[in-house]
Amino acid sequence: MRCWRSARSLCLALALAICASPAFAGGIEPLRANLNATEDGYAITADFAIDLGPRLEEAVNHGVALVFNLECTVSRNRWYWLDEHVAGIFVSYRLSYNALTRQYRLSVGGLHQSFDTFAEAVQVLGHVVSMPLADKSAFKPGQTYQAALRLALDKSQLPKPFQVDAIADRDWKVEAKVLHWQFTPGGEGK
16 A cells, blocks of 8 residues: 555656646747947847747648747946946747748738748748847947847737647747847957
8 A cells, every 4th residue: 555655646746747847849049149330330140049849830820920029138237236228129020821822921010021931931030130239329339238139939929819828738838048148349249
């Protein structure tokens, strides 16, 4: 009888460990990012490794649009007070599928681009090139700034039934990591 209880306790502990462990369908990981000087100011260039998993691709193929938010903030440390927010951007991307044209569509504001495959659309989503961030006057030469960058799936933009799935079903979980680095105007980013 005692062996039965310990075996049952072990099974229960394993089941709880599996349910409590953070399992994700995929992930979005920033690989590299740079703040580059342009004629007008500074722009960000970044690359992300994106793995959304088969469940999210299937959802897009059945008409569910996915919204991704790109966030970049630059701040300056202050020893006497909270960090000073210097610059930042917030851009929303919408990935959808058009069954009539059999093409995937990646939209930013009123602009959009069509792709033949899901993989092509996700690859373009994960590559940010020279997106304007701030005017040159926002940064002081020689000063060191802290930058943070993240691209994440916005679950609040999903239809309501899928929002419940996104909370409860691990196939809908997409881990989004944040890249932190220091930036000095005139120097190199990470």
